Amino acid sequence: MSRFLDGRYAAMKPYVPGEQPQDKKYVKLNTNESPFPPSPAVLAALKGEEEKLNLYSDPTASVLVGAIAAHFDRIVKSKGGKGISEKQVFAGNGSDEVLAFVFQAFCGKGRGVATPSVGYGFYPVFCELLGIRYNPVPVKSDFSVGIRDYEGIKDNIVIANPNAQTGIYLPLSDIETLLSADKDRLVVVDEAYCDFGGESAVTLLDRYENLIVVQTMSKSRQLAGGRVGFALASEEITEDLNKMKYSFNPYNLNRLSIVAGAAAIADEEYFEKTSVAVANERERLKDSLGKLGFSCTPSLANFVLAGHPAIGGRELYLALKEKGVLVRFLSDAALSPYVRITVGSAEQCDALIEAIKQVFKEKGI
Numbered sequence: 493m494s495r496f497l498d499g500r501y502a503a504m505k506p507y508v509p510g511e512q513p514q515d516k517k518y519v520k521l522n523t524n525e526s527p528f529p530p531s532p533a534v535l536a537a538l539k540g541e542e543e544k545l546n547l548y549s550d551p552t553a554s555v556l557v558g559a560i561a562a563h564f565d566r567i568v569k570s571k572g573g574k575g576i577s578e579k580q581v582f583a584g585n586g587s588d589e590v591l592a593f594v595f596q597a598f599c600g601k602g603r604g605v606a607t608p609s610v611g612y613g614f615y616p617v618f619c620e621l622l623g624i625r626y627n628p629v630p631v632k633s634d635f636s637v638g639i640r641d642y643e644g645i646k647d648n649i650v651i652a653n654p655n656a657q658t659g660i661y662l663p664l665s666d667i668e669t670l671l672s673a674d675k676d677r678l679v680v681v682d683e684a685y686c687d688f689g690g691e692s693a694v695t696l697l698d699r700y701e702n703l704i705v706v707q708t709m710s711k712s713r714q715l716a717g718g719r720v721g722f723a724l725a726s727e728e729i730t731e732d733l734n735k736m737k738y739s740f741n742p743y744n745l746n747r748l749s750i751v752a753g754a755a756a757i758a759d760e761e762y763f764e765k766t767s768v769a770v771a772n773e774r775e776r777l778k779d780s781l782g783k784l785g786f787s788c789t790p791s792l793a794n795f796v797l798a799g800h801p802a803i804g805g806r807e808l809y810l811a812l813k814e815k816g817v818l819v820r821f822l823s824d825a826a827l828s829p830y831v832r833i834t835v836g837s838a839e840q841c842d843a844l845i846e847a848i849k850q851v852f853k854e855k856g857i
């Protein structure tokens with residue numbers, strides 16, 4: 493730490509992202525990326541855009557915002573809703589940035605953030621950075637979220653659905669219970685993992701002005717390295733988010749990400765095909781792990797949280813890393829018996845299972 497760092501940040505513990513090793517090639521199942529390449533439509537859209545990098549990107553990201561609005565407008569209307577307009581879409585440099593703007597705009601010391609005690613590790617970090625009161629609400633012993641535990645809480649609620657780390661999904665009726673209980677409290681539903689079996693809360697936007705839905709293109713749309721995330725909310729809320737953005741970084745999305753994101757969300761066929769493939773592979777992976785004596789959370793995400801009675805999470809993570817397979821060990825005490833494994837391609841999952849078998853053989857498990 494330099495002697496120049498402002499005292500406010502001296503004790504701050506930053507978020508530690510999953511390893512992105514550059515030294516050798518691993519079977520990489522540690523940061524919930526898609527095992528599939530970007531859609532061919534994305535690669536085609538990128539062609540020629542790099543020649544315009546001398547010019548600033550469109551601060552309104554209108555091509556991207558338009559494509560996102562069109563996609564969700566169709567979904568909402570197909571379920572009998574009013575639809576989604578472009579004014580209800582806010583795009584950011586990954587959903588981490590979108591979430592940071594949401595926290596900054598709507599939370600503070602007075603109205604903190606209530607969130608399940610096991611969840612996305614960035615939420616407490618944003619709170620510390622931005623001076624927001626962090627209110628972790630304990631999850632049950634099976635990691636499920638008790639909706640009644642949020643009764644009477646005045647803080648805004650931020651909830652990943654399916655939840656981060658566990659993949660456990662809350663039905664929309666539970667989200668609606670949170671929304672209707674107190675209309676002065678925002679409910680931010682972080683849907684990073686909802687495309688692998690869950691249902692988006694976007695259809696509730698017509699009825700609840702205290703709802704913010706946040707999604708990312710990092711998991712189900714093959715753009716983790718493109719950094720595209722977005723929020724869907726009332727026009728007034730997106731106006732507030734734009735106020736934050738234009739006070740911080742107006743060109744928050746670069747040219748390449750804008751065209752890539754627009755093409756990715758428009759290619760519904762590729763999205764469907766790859767999301768279904770990941771969901772099917774998840775079930776096969778759970779099955780294979782179960783046969784080796786693991787128990788897994790009932791995940792509807794593109795990862796599973798798996799624990800084995802004969803080996804701790806850190807030990808298994810290190811042993812697999814040595815064999816060239818990267819999974820995620822999460823240092824949170826409640827999660828120390830487990831590893832979080834991203835659902836990869838069939839080949840990657842087979843390689844993982846083989847590596848686990850070898851580890852077990854070597855350790856006499």
Ligand code: PMP
Binds near residue numbers: 586656682707708720
């Ligand atoms: N929310 C959750 C629950 C996540 O797990 C992640 C990925 N680490 C994000 C948001 C952020 O995703 P990105 O910034 O890549 O859009």
